[in-house]
Amino acid sequence: MSDAAPGLAPDSLEARLLGGLDEEQRAVATTLHGPVCVLAGAGTGKTRAITHRIAYGVHSGVYSPQRLLAVTFTARAAAEMRSRLRDLGAGGVQARTFHAAALRQLQYFWPQAVGGALPGLLEQKAQAIAESARRLRLTVDRAAIRDLASEIEWAKVSMLTPSTYLEGAAGRGEPGGLQPPTVARLFEAYEDVKVDRNLIDFEDVLLITVGILQEDPKVAATVREQYRHFVVDEYQDVSPLQQRLLELWLGGREELCVVGDASQTIYSFTGATSAHLLEFGKRHPEAAIIRLVRDYRSSPQVVRLANELLASRRPAGPAADARWAQPLTLVAQRPNGPEPEFAECTDDEAEAAAVARRISELVAAGTEPKDVAVLFRTNGQSEAFEQALSSAGIGYQLRGGERFFNRREVRDGLLQLRGAARAAADDGVPVGQRVRDVLSSLGYSEQAPTGGGATRERWESLAALVHLADELSEARGEGFGLSEFVAELQERSAAQHAPAVQGVTLASLHSAKGLEWDAVFLVGLSEGLMPISFADSPVTVDEERRLLYVGITRAREFLHLSWSLSRTPGGRAHRRPSRFLDGLRPGGAVASHSGGATRKGRRELKGPTTCRVCGAILSTGAERKVGRCSNCPPSYEEATFEALRSWRLEQAREADVPAFVIFTDATLTAIAEAKPSSLAELSQVAGVGKAKLERYGDAVLELLRDA
Incomplete structure (x- = not known):
């Protein structure tokens, strides 16, 4: 990136906050009033652009730090944004996830909007789903419980209820091996379990906050008075529920800056949709659309491969093509690699x-x-x-294993650093050296251990704290002492x-x-x-x-x-x-x-597989298994199919596994329609592999003969 913008006085506010930005990033940072949509490719410095935008707005007096809310999607990303804003002298800005911001508002407004104490927060759904399954006399294993938890989360952020789930979940398959009507019943039972235990889950935090803002004008007015400007990062990952909450926060105003890249939409299974990003210009015709395409992260060779991967995608039908956004073509800025x-x-x-x-x-x-x-x-x-x-x-x-701040040596280190910060005044010793001195008693040394194993892992954890102290001391400058470092660690630990x-x-x-x-x-x-x-x-x-x-x-x-x-x-x-x-x-x-x-x-x-009845292209695995599209009627006898289903249920109960593990519905349909009369014919049915043929083949053929 350029080190200085032409025409800026070296010691000016603009030079300090805009001098290191490229032309497009500078356009983001200086467009202080919304609506603004930033289409930012991978590695193009979007976080840098929006944090400098916020800091420039604060320092120039356009934004009041307490009245701007920056929203992102993970606690880690929010903590990173807060850290960068502190480095830029805009530490008073709120940077939170959607859930954290909504929970804070809910805790504040619950007594006046609802009354009484706020219900407890259900942090894990597994036990409640297991209890719901027992109430319905359903057998579910751990894997099925995880799948059902994900499905309920998807339904709730898609603003579906147990009564509307069936219609909204059409085509989503059988989560946890359960058919959609059963999932809807379990969804309802799960909601009942929470009521019985006086609990709400993370999705309820958003839903209830939306409900209060919709129904209580005084609460809505208070929130809108508090927050005048909004920035939303990773906007391609917004769910319908989060978008509704954002609209209620805005209350018709347009002081909004969104940042995202439709080509990095990878959480659709959780309810995220890039439609809000792609349609931003339609909803806000006066919006400034700024594209960041200069890639500062990757070498030209990596950038070229990334561009070619997206460009090689071919048309895949009206539904898919409508949801595929024209990708940004990245332009590499680094030397060759x-x-x-x-x-x-x-x-x-x-x-x-x-x-x-x-x-x-x-x-x-x-x-x-x-x-x-x-x-x-x-x-x-x-x-x-x-x-x-x-x-x-x-x-x-x-990544995803033991969390860094849960490690024994990190907890011990934080405890000792906290004690050292209370016991000693700032004597001018650099923070990094103070941290080295304190952590040396726990096994830190300048040289890494020669071996591996637990000793090496312990040293690496302590070394990470030392390196962070050096990094933050350089970024924050004078006034950053051991107490400030401990406060930073405590915040990072929470996030x-x-x-x-x-x-x-x-x-x-x-x-x-x-x-x-x-x-x-x-x-x-x-x-x-x-x-x-x-x-x-x-x-x-x-x-x-x-x-x-x-x-x-x-x-x-x-x-x-x-x-x-x-x-x-x-x-x-x-x-x-x-x-x-x-x-x-x-x-x-x-x-x-x-x-x-x-x-x-x-x-x-x-060529593509086509329906043997009408000739249409088959687009799903289930359709290809039976060789027939979902619009054409089945050709099997109902009694045969039901006999197969009953047999499958008996096998599943004996083996204590979900029914679909024996055969999926699509495979049963294919068997009923093909009516194989030999093991060789049965082996040609999609979904009947060698192991299943050996285990179940004779029983299936005997059942078909009897039917």
Whole structure:
């Protein structure tokens, strides 16, 4: 970025707050009145632009810090924004998540708007859902409970109730293995359990706040008097419920700045939608639309691959095309780096070993382990890489594992630092040195331990605190003492805003959003994992493409993409590279994802599967299984299908598993319509694999003969 803007006096407010911004970022920072929509690509400095906008507005007297609310989507992002604003001298600005802001308002207004004490907050839904299932005499396991919790959260942020769930959830499948009417009943039972226990969940916090603001004009007027200006980060992730709350906060005013990138919409399964971002100009015709496309994070080689991934997307039907936004084309600002590496491995174990070797080479060449990440589609993929890194003697941290501020050595360190801040006055010793002196009693030293294991992990935690003290002392300057550092740590602890720890990061692609590393390894890029197997519609496949885009744009310089042909050593090499890599990897070979291998190693392209009744293209996995679109009537006999369902229920009860584990409804439908008379014919039905054929084949054929 430029160090100074032309025409600005060196010591002026403008020079201090605008001098390091590029032309587009400066346009964001100086457009102080809304509505403003900032379309910001990955790595384009959006957080820098909006924090400088807020600080410039505060210092120039346009904004009162107490009357501006900045909203983002994670406690960590909110804490990061508050930290940056303090660095810019605008520490009085409120930066919160939607839930935190709504909860604060609810706690304040509940006594006058509702009366009595605010109900307790249900932080985990699992026990309440399990109780709801028992009331309905349903058998659910842990995995089903997690799926049902996610489904209820989705329904509530989509502003659905138990009575409207069926209509709104059409086409969402069977969460937890339960059919939609059963899910609706469980949803209602869950609400009853909360009432019985006098509890509300996080979605209720938003719903009740919306209800109070809609129904109580005095409360609404008080909130609107308090907050005159709003900034919303990651606006592509807003749910319908959050958008409704935002509209009520505004009350028809337009002092709003939103920031987002539709190409980073990866949370649609939670109810997030980029429609609010994409339609902002229609709702606010006078809005200033500013595009940030200069990528300061990644090398030109990484940026080119990211751009090509989005550009290679092809039309996928009216519904999907309407939801696919024209992506921003990023323009790299960094010097050239190495070309992205692509690696095909024989199996998962070989892939993990190859990645560990490559990381060892990078570390030996001078890359810090904390600047390296291994990103995967599902958390279940991490184990092989944990083992490979351990065998290679490389430390790692599993994102989503034990939280940094919950570690014993960090809690002990914070306790001792708090005591030292109370006991000693500021004697001019730099904060970093004071922190080193205090933490030395817990095992910190300037030199890292030579070994690994728990001793090394403990040292890395303490070293992260020391590094953070140095970093903040430099940013905050004079007046930043040990007491201020302890206060910063306490706030970060509450928000789980952890400092960087030495060690390679292992993380899912979803949890990597908002982070960046010098070197990124994207692993497991095979069909079934990327895109994930249950992405069975053009819309969900598009979301998987955006998820890979997020992964690519986490890399500053080095990018390594890999996949394996088999799950286990010696296993059948039935996997194929992700379709998203077609045309991107060296050689430009285009692989099919349905055809067999040809003699040249290429794969033949097959046309789309069509309905055997009307000829329409089949767009979902369930339709392709039965070979018929949902608009055409089934051809099976009802008695046969019901007999199959009854048999499946008995098998599920005996095995104590959800019914869909035996066979899904789509597979049962396909069996009933195909009426196979032999094991060979049954094996041709989609969803009947070798294991299920051996276990259930004879029983299914006997049932069909009897029917």
